[in-house]
Amino acid sequence: MAGRIREKSISEVREKARIDDVVSQYVTLRNAGGGSLKGLCPFHDEKSPSFHVTPSRGFYHCFGCQAGGDVIDFVKEMDGLTFSEAVERLADKVGVVLEREDADGNDDRPRGPQRSRLVGAHQVAQEFYAEQLGGPEALVARQFLAERGFDQEAALRFGVGFSPRDGEALLRHLRGRGFSVDELVAAGLVAVGRSAYDKFRGRLMWPIRDATGDTIGFGARRIFDDDRIEAKYLNTSETTIYKKSQVLYGLDLARREIAKSSRAVIVEGYTDVMACHLAGVGQAVATCGTAFGDEHAKVLRRFLHDHEEFRGEVIFTFDGDAAGQKAAMRAFNGDQNFVSQTYVAVEPSGLDPCDLRIQQGDGAVRELVARRVPLYRFVLGNVVGRHDLDRADGRVDALREGARLVSSVRDRSKVDAFARELAQLVGVDPDEARAEVRRAAARAAKGGREPEAPAAPVAPRADVPDPRDPRFAIERETLKLVVQHPMAIGRTTGDIGVNDFTHPVYRGVWEAVAAAGGPASGSGDAAWAARVREHAGAPEIAAAVSELGVEPLLTLKEPDAGYVAHHVFRLLELTALRRIAEVKSRLQRTNPVEDSEAYNRMFGELAALEQHRRTLRDRIVGAE
Template structure:
């Protein structure tokens, strides 16, 4: 049993694991001014960046989907880790030695192998495989690399290794390193038959790494003719740390260049990625034994900084054969996952980047990427070329098939441009309006009804339907203009406690109409008020740790990262304006309430109550005028 991680260690991890550096392993961030950085949100699909990170306070928040938190919660959400696993991973990355409370006998760790152990096992396996590449048994593997122009330095850069033909060599090595059979089988390194055996045997291996550089799987290439497994490539099966639909080979090496240049090149294999990088195309990545899909696009977009304000390029490399054309058509179907312009780079002779580099050198690989053509033009051109355009019926058929492809385009602003392109390809007697008419016909064809009836759990005859679970009423939008004063005042409290100081002495929970903002203020009050945060660099973190309501936690992360409404450092006048206006609004609400009660009170029948309320109203009016005068003075 492992003891609970001590709070001092958790605080040290939060301090040393810089949130901007951690987030940058998943998202390309750019300066947004005011000490904030922004990029495309990794938690939802968006075309304009609404994801903000504030390094000075250690918070992130997305103003689109409202996800927010600190560096630990970010890693938890991104990688599906428990709190303890996320702390352990960040501690390992930032060099923090975790201290545990061994006396906490009630604490039980997470079930199954911890993610950190699975990653560590892969790290050890990768290093061991790399060592095996230099052994006599790996001669065929080294020859394979040499024939493709990859020397020892290239092998080391990409971490390439060799799995010996001995079926238990890795298993024996990792068991000696202290890894359990459960850790090795769950991680996909070892399988179990009559006895445990290595998943990969007699193969050349490429380590598959996540964006942060952790090895999470392997791709294994057949190199021996007598290999009993015919498959040319074997990849790690799905594991808790390896999801092939969300992994791009080479992204750990390419992500910075992708972010810098806003260009990504999608190739088809591990050797193609190597060839591109060695030839000077440092933005190349590849899928791992699966077609490029929507999840891959989402991962890539985060690093491309792919949004409407800043368009980049996504370049696919396909073979010129039928399989390549099919792949291009599939890519066109997912084209709208990107705001970036999409292109195709096809070598006329049908060579992939690796073979092109071998035959024509590094410059030819760079030229291949430079000669890219728009993806839509490549796809539509391949369709049109199938038909005899010298015949009228051939031209009509070409238009109809092309139109059916264009009809699937969700971005209607592109449809007319595509129709014009088809018109030019087919011939002068087919104008744009004719093509658009065919597109409309294709769009109008009924789609198959995929809706499924809603299933309800069976209720025994005569039994009453169980009462519906109470529905929590929806809270007003935190960014509703009605709550702007509350929002800005709390931003001052969270971000600039020293500036706001004791000027909030008269503020109480009733000054906040929105329930969530009232909850934030109660957390602030419980922490000693804004004055207690003056000079405390960890003030926002203290508030986060004290909050228990999820809505309040989300609001705190938002308040910690959203810039103030002024570009300047908040001064006494700015602070005074917001605090006094907040108090004035409260006074106005109370005046309205008292007036309403007065109207319902008969001064003859209840003279005492009436006179008391009348005096209260006069005092409130005077208080409000005094606040108004102070607001004008501020």
């Protein structure tokens, strides 16, 4: 067993391993004044930087979680190493040859392979795979790269290689370099069945590196039709040095560009990362065989310098298909992980960055990123786009579904902005969108049930409108006048039609009233209400007629002409406002150059509707 590292060597490592250089491999640091640097603490999640590094003293300290120490402590805590392993790793980085005392059995290293041995095995494996890429057996692998626009120089830049089909080629090579089978199994490079064999065989290999540049795993792409493993991609299994939920492919190459530009671009695969970097988008990274999650966000934020004092950009690229929309939804659900603004970049033709570069060149990849749109707008647009906004019921459904999505956002500071965006997309008043978001949140809090009306003797049926729902207050009060006081409302209802009622039940009640002869034929007695009920086409319509017949009016006195006129003209005004919103929504979706005739026709219709609304407003004011 190796002896304890001499104090002289430890001091030399501390002296030569500059703490700001080491910490900068994990955290983006900025000048904090007074010879201090600061950034987001890597040991706890925070949005305002409280992690400080003082190079002159060789120390770090977090004023948030109280973590602190010297450069060895930092590496020890950051990478989960023992003290000796941290010293060994730093010594390798700065070129210090460690001197040890005679072995005394007190070495603090744990049983099992050291991290440095696992990383070393991966480094040798990466060099071996890269060398094999030039051999005759790797012709198919080289053709695969060439077809995707990657030449030998690109392969060298990203360390791409080839794993021989011989199931023990890497094993023999690494054993020849002094690595044991136990170390190689622990590294995830070798598996054991009846005997040991290479984990990856006959595949195109991408080395996966941590932020410091150490190779810690591989991504392996199927290229032979007779490969007995059907999976297109195989990735290194979880090991002590490889955690897929914390690894981002390309971060070692992208981290400086990410810090410099305060922008990160999340793509979906290894070839997309290569294409972006070669096209000039040097901030591109990708997950490794898993969806982008909270841990990935925490890793990325440290380099993005993502905190409340400074906001950068996080841009996701997705395919335009259903899978891409699902990925966008996952990203939206994790949007609150970032202080930075989140965006989506989707090529209209559905091409990913790699295919886009092949077909349209480097400039098209840069343009894809430049055309980014806010993530929330993309997701809400997909939700709203599933509905026919030219129909009233389509807009209602779009608003409800969009409101459920907005109400699920955990960062409450963003809810109001998302509600305004939803209102614009659907073509409704922002207050209506906010109210629907509040109702969606209330339903979610009650397990999906509508809030019950207080002091109601019987809970309302799900398909009957809640009497206290403000959205339908004018409709309900007008129908109460029709059922209870048909003679008072009389002929003023002549302009009312079924489309003036937005709730299906109230629309059904009006149809029953019309079928019974209309308000002018009613006398206000029980027979009138009974006649309306007889024409109700469904039980919920009949139930609503009964409710409307017994529920008191909002006025304490007999309804006069002013009260009647106020509700009738307000009902008509609301219809006019909905029609105005519909026309405005269609105008926004119509190109005035390509479809000028339709655009001009709608513009004229809008002017007429606005005049009609003003007339109704004047009549409402005159009735008060």
